[in-house]
Every structure is written in structure tokens, then in C-alpha cells.
Amino acid sequence: MEKPKALVDETKCLACGGCISVCPQDALLMYGGRAYVIARKCISCAICIKICPVGAICEEGH
Amino acid sequence: MEYDAVVVGSGPAGSITARFASELGAKVLIVERRAEVGVPVLCGEGVSQKIDKWNILEGSRWIANKVDGARIFSPDKTMVKIAADMAGNETGYVVYRDIFDQELARSAVKAGAKLMLKTEAKELIIEKGKMAGIKVKQLNDTFEIKADIVVGADGVESKIGKWAGINTTLKPYDIETCAQYTLTNVDCNNNYCDFYLGNKIAPGGYVWVFPKRKDEANVGIGILGSLSEKGMALKLLDKFIADHPELKKGEPVRLIAGAAPVAEPVQTVKDNLILVGDAARHVDPITGGGLTTSLEGGKIAGHTIGNAVKKQRFDKETLSTYETSWKKAFGKKLHRNYVVKEIMLDFDDKTLNMLADSVKDYNFQEFSTLSLVKALVFKHPTLLKKLAPLIKLV
Numbered sequence: 001m002e003k004p005k006a007l008v009d010e011t012k013c014l015a016c017g018g019c020i021s022v023c024p025q026d027a028l029l030m031y032g033g034r035a036y037v038i039a040r041k042c043i044s045c046a047i048c049i050k051i052c053p054v055g056a057i058c059e060e061g062h
Numbered sequence: 063m064e065y066d067a068v069v070v071g072s073g074p075a076g077s078i079t080a081r082f083a084s085e086l087g088a089k090v091l092i093v094e095r096r097a098e099v100g101v102p103v104l105c106g107e108g109v110s111q112k113i114d115k116w117n118i119l120e121g122s123r124w125i126a127n128k129v130d131g132a133r134i135f136s137p138d139k140t141m142v143k144i145a146a147d148m149a150g151n152e153t154g155y156v157v158y159r160d161i162f163d164q165e166l167a168r169s170a171v172k173a174g175a176k177l178m179l180k181t182e183a184k185e186l187i188i189e190k191g192k193m194a195g196i197k198v199k200q201l202n203d204t205f206e207i208k209a210d211i212v213v214g215a216d217g218v219e220s221k222i223g224k225w226a227g228i229n230t231t232l233k234p235y236d237i238e239t240c241a242q243y244t245l246t247n248v249d250c251n252n253n254y255c256d257f258y259l260g261n262k263i264a265p266g267g268y269v270w271v272f273p274k275r276k277d278e279a280n281v282g283i284g285i286l287g288s289l290s291e292k293g294m295a296l297k298l299l300d301k302f303i304a305d306h307p308e309l310k311k312g313e314p315v316r317l318i319a320g321a322a323p324v325a326e327p328v329q330t331v332k333d334n335l336i337l338v339g340d341a342a343r344h345v346d347p348i349t350g351g352g353l354t355t356s357l358e359g360g361k362i363a364g365h366t367i368g369n370a371v372k373k374q375r376f377d378k379e380t381l382s383t384y385e386t387s388w389k390k391a392f393g394k395k396l397h398r399n400y401v402v403k404e405i406m407l408d409f410d411d412k413t414l415n416m417l418a419d420s421v422k423d424y425n426f427q428e429f430s431t432l433s434l435v436k437a438l439v440f441k442h443p444t445l446l447k448k449l450a451p452l453i454k455l456v
Contacts, residue, residue, distance in 0.1 A: 005248050014102075014221060014317070014318060014319035015102070015319075016104055016318070016319035017104075017217060017218050017219030017237045017321055018218070018219075018237060018239050018240075018287075018319070018320070018321030019355075020219035021218045021219045021220070021230075021231070021232045021237060021321055021323070022231065022233070022234055022237055023231065024231055026224060027187050027381070029221075029357045030095070030219070033096075036165050045323060047234055047287075049292050050234070050287070050291055050292055051234060051237065051239050051287045051290055051291075051321075052239070052292060052293065052296075053239045053240055053241040053285075053293070053295030053296055053319045053320070053321075054293055054295070054319050055292045055293020055296065055297075056293075056294075056318070057292070
């Protein structure tokens with residue numbers, strides 16, 4: 001089974017941009033004032049999940 | 063071309079670049095994706111008082127407080143104090159970053175720069191193999207802005223550099239992930255910027271308490287990305303506040319998150335392209351502070367652009383004056399502090415306590431990380447032997 005991709009909870013995101021700056025696939029961008037994961041680019045490395053200071057990113061389906 | 067230079071981002075680095083390029087006669091446009099310059103604030107808001115010497119900010123509306131110095135607390139609460147009276151009375155300010163940024167943008171506009179809000183860079187325009195501006199989205203419109211030089215002042219998450227083929231992706235060990243409350247109804251009778259170190263308090267980083275006024279302070283945390291787990295920064299910050307009664311009684315009027323590069327600078331120049339500020343990783347890797355280097359670098363970038371416009375030459379060679387000059391101004395310092403960062407990451411709490419104890423009565427000559435590092439190297443030449451050659455360089 002494919003590993004779950006990252007998903008931003010837009011109610012928690014404070015738009016600091018940390019996740020965007022560490023994403024090795026350039027799969028994150030700021031969209032509508034919140035971070036947004038481009039699912040087709042995401043390789044499920046979870047670096048963004050660990051880096052988020054407020055815990056706004058989780059694995060899809062969790 | 064519509065513009066000589068288009069600057070992406072209206073933070074301090076972007077505005078100061080635009081200002082000094084405009085003052086030399088360049089036609090400059092700043093684009094900002096947000097609806098207000100400087101908002102939301104993404105910063106601890108502490109800055110060295112050496113910015114006074116540069117005369118780049120008018121008035122004092124941007125100053126919240128002038129502090130008496132800095133205090134560093136090791137895990138066992140041993141205090142190292144760098145006070146104003148020892149350091150030529152030059153310490154630091156706690157600022158209102160929104161007003162600070164707006165003042166810098168205002169001076170850029172006064173010098174002739176144009177500024178567009180709610181305008182987001184979407185991609186670079188390449189014509190005949192050369193960069194020729196950017197494509198932007200502004201509300202519901204998408205259009206092109208033609209310019210001879212594109213300036214990436216788009217912060218820690220910079221896309222401009224990436225689009226131009228510069229690898230700006232930060233490794234988790236090269237980023238501090240941060241959270242900060244502005245707490246009101248706290249007790250700031252000690253008018254110092256405080257730093258708390260410890261692997262349990264803030265792994266690979268520190269907690270700061272910067273007083274904005276008698277009863278208000280920015281209380282924040284930065285932890286190293288490689289040591290972070292989901293939501294750890296905010297959790298540890300909440301714990302720190304809960305453990306400190308003088309802060310616990312306060313209430314938050316603001317919560318922000320942030321990310322600071324603590325990396326070696328990237329390549330900052332290409333044909334028709336310049337990177338400044340956080341986008342260039344012009345941040346002190348020890349403190350995560352980037353205001354002074356961004357302003358210093360931005361001023362140099364502005365001059366370089368102004369001269370390039372006069373010569374009508376926008377190739378890498380011409381723009382490289384910027385890279386050579388910022389390296390001369392603060393390149394060594396950034397490299398040295400990167401090495402310090404790496405060495406410090408190996409220190410456990412016991413070592414931090416021992417180091418703090420050894421310099422707690424030291425008479426610091428200057429309000430800077432360098433004076434602290436010099437003192438530590440002086441006291442512990444073996445432990446910090448990797449640093450000795452770097453200190454001599456300065």
C-alpha cells in the first residue's frame with residue numbers, strides 16, 4: 001500500500017512557511033494564506049510533519 | 063523593459079534593496095503577496111542597536127523598547143549577562159516589526175519605488191534563454207511584469223531561487239522551527255533580552271523572552287528542525303511558560319509561528335537574478351537573527367542594481383559585485399557562526415552549565431555573539447579548538 005501523503009489542517013496553519021522551505025520535492029506552497037500540499041509531488045517523507053511548530057500537518061487519513 | 067528591477071517580497075531585505083537601487087535612479091517595483099506590508103509579523107522582534115549607525119529608519123515609532131542588555135541562562139539557571147555598561151552602551155531594541163517593515167517600505171517608495179500588494183509571483187519569464195521578469199497573480203488577474211533584474215526577497219520559503227535553479231531547500235538541521243506568544247500582564251522589571259538554553263527546554267535552539275514594555279513580552283521558542291517532532295515547538299513553549307510563574311500569569315495577545323534558516327548562505331547571483339535576506343540565508347546561524355544582515359546585504363544589492371542599470375549590464379559577472387561585497391561585509395561571520403552552531407549542537411546540558419559557569423563573571427566588551435564566543439574560546443581552547451582559527455580571521 002502507498003504511504004499516506006502530508007495534509008495541512010488549514011484551521012491550525014499559521015502560514016510560517018517552514019514546511020515549504022524544507023520540502024525536498026517542492027511539493028508545498030502558500031495558497032490562500034495557508035500552506036498547501038501538492039499531493040502528486042509529495043513523497044510521504046514526513047519532514048514537513050515533523051518540522052511544523054504547531055502540529056498543523058498530518059498524514060492523510062489521520 | 064517596464065522596470066529595471068522587480069523585487070519579490072516587501073520585507074526588510076526587499077525594501078532596502080528597492081530603496082538603494084531607486085536612489086541610484088533605477089526603476090523598481092516591489093510585489094507583495096500579502097495585503098499589508100509587515101503583517102503578519104514572523105519574528106522575535108529583537109535587533110542590535112547597531113542599526114542606528116546606518117540611518118535607515120526615521121523616527122522611533124518602530125521601537126517598542128530599548129533593552130539594558132542580554133542574559134543567557136544555562137539549563138541549571140546559571141546566568142551570563144552582557145550588559146550595556148560593559149558594551150559601550152550599545153545593546154538592542156525590541157521592535158514592532160510591522161511598523162519597522164512599513165517604515166522601510168515607505169523609504170523605498172519615497173526613493174521612487176513602486177509597490178503592489180496582493181500580488182504573488184507565480185513563475186519566472188524566460189525569453190531567449192534569459193530571465194526577463196515574473197508572471198504574477200493579482201486578485202483575479204494574471205499578468206507579466208518585465209524587468210531586467212529579478213530580486214528574490216521572498217523569505218525563508220523562497221521560490222525565486224528554486225525557479226532559477228539554485229538549490230535553496232533547507233535540510234532539517236539547517237532550520238529553526240519557531241513559535242511565539244506576545245504575552246501581556248507579565249512582569250518585565252528586568253529590562254533584558256533573555257535566552258534560555260537546554261536540550262529539554264529547546265532542543266538545538268533556545269527560548270527567548272524579549273520585553274516589549276513593562277508588562278508585555280515576546281516569549282518564543284526555536285528548535286532545530288532535525289530534532290523536532292510534530293508540534294513540538296509550541297508544546298515546549300507552553301511547558302516553559304507553565305514552569306515560569308512570572309510568565310504564567312500573563313495572557314497571550316498574539317500567537318505566531320515562524321521558521322529561521324540557520325544555514326550557510328546559498329549562491330546569491332545569476333544572470334538577471336539576485337537573492338537577498340532570508341532567501342539568501344543571510345541569517346546568523348547561532349541566533350537565527352537576520353535583520354542586520356538582511357539590511358546590510360540589501361543595501362549592497364541596491365547599490366549593485368543601481369550600477370548595473372547605469373551600465374545596462376545584467377549578467378552574473380556584473381551582479382557578482384553584490385556577492386563579493388556581502389561576503390566581505392559579513393560572509394566570514396556567518397560561516398564562523400555556522401561552525402559555532404555545529405559545535406554547540408554536540409553540547410549536553412552538563413557542558414552548557416560548565417561553559418556558562420566559566421564565563422558568568424566575564425567582562426564582555428561588546429554586545430555581540432562574537433564577544434561571547436571569544437570568551438568561550440579563551441576559557442576553553444581545547445574544547446573549542448575548531449573555532450580558534452576562525453576567530454583569528456575576524
